[in-house]
Amino acid sequence: GSEDAPPANLTDDQLLDGLLTAAFSLQSCRSRYEFAGYHQKKPAHKPSPYLIAKLRKYEELQKRCGPGTAPYKKALRRLKSGNGATAAADDCRYLVSISYDRGLGNRILAIVSAFLYAVLTERALLVSQYNGDVAALFCEAFPGTTWLLPDGRRFPLRRLWDLDRKSKESLGTLLKTNAISVAGVNGTSSWSGRPPAYVFLHLDGGADYHDKLFYCDEQQRLLHGTPWLLMKTDSYLVPGLFLVPSLRGELERMFPEKDAVFHQLGRYLLHPANAVWHAITAYHRAHLAGAGQLVGVQIRVYHKETPAVSQVVLDQALSCARREKLLPAAGTTNTSSDQAVLVTSLSSWYYERIRDEVGGAVSGGVHQPSHEGRQQMGNTAHDMRALSEMYLLSTCDVLLTTGFSTFGYVAQGLAGVRPWIMPRRPWWEKEPAMEVPEPPCTRVASPEPCFHSPSYYDCAARRNYDHIGKAVPYVRRCDDVSWGIQLV
Ligand code: GDP
Structure with a gap:
């Protein structure tokens, strides 16, 4: 057979119990069918047959509507002409997920959120590139088509990342300027003039009350026929989608277990590209494989904080590890525990201290793949190392992560592991914490990422x-971010 022939005999494990199809060649994307082999424990929940059927249907939709197809060209012409219109029932509709200057963890949460919304609303998903790095980081998500938004001259809207709350095309602005006549009690909203060819959904951390009316059924109904939606977010919107009554029924059928939504969607959608996967597997083989238990420690201190390394944060991590017996007691040298420790941080200082403290007592040693110094935007090699480390952390059996960090959320979600999370001050607090909080860490309720900027507005009421938590029992306040919500 040809090099690119689809593989014939993949196991259920490799196919993640049906989440994946065997439609891709092994060579094109090694991680797709190899990732499962890096998890010793079987996932707690199998994907529901309904979710699997939904994904297969979605793959057909993406193939029918993706770039290059006749329906895509038609939708593009409509977008170019700026002629407002409502999509006909058999037209393809699109959701563009806008990449912008956010860390990789935030961007991954955004892409997964956009994907789920696209599946729910039967829109083809197109991910915009930011410095071309989506293609460098991830394999194509869907068979026989692309999920990358064609760039440059081939797409009529430019500089998507500049769209913001003030943009006249944003849902919030449209609501504020009465382009939408809002329904009275029991009525429905409608466009005051001609319906727009596209609507911009401003759903990042700065979204205001009007932007967040997105989470209301009325707005959902209105947006249904809009040919193009452009979504800009840095958050994990999924718990918010569960609070939209018209989406909830479908979501509950897809996900009987609410604490595995990111786990299943992330493992379906995200596959590190070959170069990244090579780095992950080579590092794993050289340093982590063979240990009875892998313990991942993720330390995230924002570089704006002074000092850049914090004794308090180190003490907090060590105190958590001691108290929860995640690692052998500091100073133990002769009792060798069959563990290896993976430390990730922008600084090497925490790694060195942890190695000094427990390195002698763990047979597999203490390891840190990189220490990048500071967070960088738009540097693909830097993002590739970040992605490798999220995936390496996700192979760990035990996780100790830093609260508030989407980097940690991605790792815990992919792993399907409930981490011990260290509460930390939000990034806008200029002063670093002066003492270790009590308790230094808590075991979070679920591996699901926290949604940091939910709407508190109950549209029906x-x-x-x-x-x-009264709205639906499986949506709760997050342990690490008091105003955030999480699926449990
Ligand atoms: P958050 O800011 O903690 O929510 O996480 P993000 O992933 O959104 O942004 C942080 C960015 O800083 C990452 O994407 C990386 O570029 C970088 N970074 C932070 N911590 C680490 C780390 O432990 N390892 C590596 N390689 N990069 C990191």
């Missing part, structure tokens, strides 16, 4: 929720 037309006022804010009294208590978010």
Whole structure:
């Protein structure tokens, strides 16, 4: 057979119990069918047959509507002409996920959120590139088509990352300027003039009340026929989607287990490109494989914080590890535990201290793949190392992560592991913590990422929720971010 022939005999494990199809060649994307082999434990929940069927249907939609197809050309012409219109029932509709200057963890949460919304609303997903790095980081997600938004002259809208709350095409602005006539009680909203060819959804951390009316059924109904939606977010919107009544039924069928949504979607959608996967597997083989238990420690200190290395943060991690017996007691030298420790951080200082403390007592040693010094934007090699480390952390049996960090969320979600999370001050607090909080860490309720900027508005009741957990029992306040919500 040809080099690119689809593989014949993949196991259920390799196919993640049906999440993946065997439609891709092994060579094109090694991680796709190899990732499962890096997890010793079987996932707690198998994907539901309904989710699997939904994904297969979605792959057909993406193939029918993706770039290069006749429906795509038609939709593009409509976008170019700027002629407002409502998509006909058999037209293809699109969701563009806008990449912009955010860390990789944030961007991954954004892409997974956009994907789920696209599946729910039967829109083809197109991920915009930011410095071309999506293609360098990930394999194509869907068979026989592309998920990358064609760039440059081939797409009529430019500089998508510049769209913001003030943009006249944003849903929030449209609502504020009465381009949408909002329904009275029991009525429905409608476009005041001609419906627009595209609507921009401003759903990042700075979204305001009007932007967040996106999470209301009324707005969902209105947006249904819009041919193009452009979504800009840095958050994990999924818990917010579960709070939209018209989406909830479908979501509950797809995900009988609410604490495995990111785990399943991330493992379906995201596959490190070959160069990244090579780095992951080579590092794993050289330093981590063979240990009875892998312990991952993720230390995230924002570089704006002074000092850049913090004794308090180190003490917090060590105190958590001691208290929860994640690692042998510091100073133990002769009792060798069958563990290896993976430390990730922008600085090497934490790694060196942890190695000094426990290195003698763990048979597999203490390891740190890189220490990048500081966070960089738009540097593909830097992002590739970040992605490798998220995936290496996701192979760990035990995770100790830093609260608030989307980098850690991606690792825990892919792993399907409930981490011990160290509470930390939000990034806008200029002063570093002066003492270790008590307790230094807590075991979080689920591996799901926390949604940092939910809407508190109960659209049906037309006022804010009294208590978010009353709306649906599996949406709760996050352990690490008091105003965030999480699926459990
Ligand atoms: P968050 O800011 O903690 O929510 O995580 P993000 O991933 O969104 O942004 C942080 C960025 O800083 C990452 O994408 C990396 O570029 C970099 N970074 C932070 N911590 C690490 C680390 O432990 N290892 C590596 N390689 N990069 C890191």
